Amino acid sequence: GENVEQHPSTLSVQEGDSAVIKCTYSDSASNYFPWYKQELGKRPQLIIDIRSNVGEKKDQRIAVTLNKTAKHFSLHITETQPEDSAVYFCAASINGNNRLAFGKGNQVVVIP
Amino acid sequence: DVKVTQSSRYLVKRTGEKVFLECVQDMDHENMFWYRQDPGLGLRLIYFSYDVKMKEKGDIPEGYSVSREKKERFSLILESASTNQTSMYLCASSPGGRRNTEAFFGQGTRLTVV
Numbered sequence: 001g002e003n004v005e006q007h008p009s010t011l012s013v014q015e016g017d018s019a020v021i022k023c024t025y026s027d028s029a030s031n032y033f034p035w036y037k038q039e040l041g042k043r044p045q046l047i048i049d050i051r052s053n054v055g056e057k058k059d060q061r062i063a064v065t066l067n068k069t070a071k072h073f074s075l076h077i078t079e080t081q082p083e084d085s086a087v088y089f090c091a092a093s094i095n096g097n098n099r100l101a102f103g104k105g106n107q108v109v110v111i112p
Numbered sequence: 113d114v115k116v117t118q119s120s121r122y123l124v125k126r127t128g129e130k131v132f133l134e135c136v137q138d139m140d141h142e143n144m145f146w147y148r149q150d151p152g153l154g155l156r157l158i159y160f161s162y163d164v165k166m167k168e169k170g171d172i173p174e175g176y177s178v179s180r181e182k183k184e185r186f187s188l189i190l191e192s193a194s195t196n197q198t199s200m201y202l203c204a205s206s207p208g209g210r211r212n213t214e215a216f217f218g219q220g221t222r223l224t225v226v
Contacts (some may be wrong), residue, residue: 009152032212043202043217044155089155093212098143098162099170100215104154 002027002094006103014111019077021106023090026071032093033066033073034100039086047088048075080110115139118203118218125225131190133221135203142208144186145215146170146178149200158201161186162208193225 003026013019025033034049050057050064050073057064061080066073077084087107091100119134137144145160157170159178167178175197179187186205190197203218 034214036217043219045217046214049214098206098208098212099145099157099160100212102147102155104152 002030002092002101004090004092004101004103006090006106008106009104010107010109012109012111013080015080015082017080019075019080019084019108019110021075021088021090021108022072023074023092023103024070024072025092025101027092027094027101028068028071030092030094032100033064034091035064035075036089036091036102037086038089038105044089077108080108082110082112084108085110116203116205116216116218118201118221120221121219123221123223125190125193125223127194127225129190129193129225131193131223131225133188133190133201133203133223135186135188135205135218136184137186137203137205137216138184139205139207139216140183141205141216142183143206143215144180145204145206146176146186146188147202147204148172149202149220155202158188193223195225197223198225199223 031052036044037047038044061078063076087105089105090103116137146158147155161180177189201221204215206215
């Protein structure tokens with residue numbers, strides 16, 4: 001089955017710097033890759049997603065890149081702000097159904 | 113605006129009790145999921161359902177069962193609660209069809225089994 005791994009597990013950045021979280025996946029048939037943000041005590045919410053027919057997608061300060069050959073995708077947050085502090089989960093679709101395999105999450109801490 | 117609502121934010125149950133966690137979504141989604149969230153382990157799928165009265169095992173189904181009698185409601189059942197089932201439980205839903213799309217999560221139920 002699909003195996004999704006995230007690195008690093010914890011990331012601290014100075015406010016205003018960029019943060020990058022990387023995920024790898026194992027199933028070459030995966031075609032949908034969402035990123036979820038979970039603030040403390042709240043539900044995970046989708047912040048950006050990418051499909052396998054594109055290599056990059058951007059939404060304001062957030063971007064996701066996908067390398068299908070290497071089977072990895074990354075979340076890029078520029079000009080980080082304290083409200084970016086959260087746990088971020090990557091996920092990859094499991095071929096043949098509507099399931100997602102999630103990574104274990106990254107704790108991002110933005111230091112003011 | 114999609115709403116996925118879980119019946120309780122916090123629950124405390126005794127070992128051996130039968131526990132019901134309820135989840136309701138209001139967007140006519142075909143797919144519904146139950147996840148368990150533990151520190152360092154991320155989100156692990158317990159059970160999911162593609163349609164009414166349909167269910168499939170996820171990655172960690174042992175000790176759990178589910179019920180989907182109506183499209184909008186998906187229940188997670190702990191037949192005999194144990195302390196190792198103390199966790200945060202998250203319900204999610206997503207539209208059906210062949211194209212994978214966003215899953216919407218409920219606010220979570222933090223279950224403590226004593």
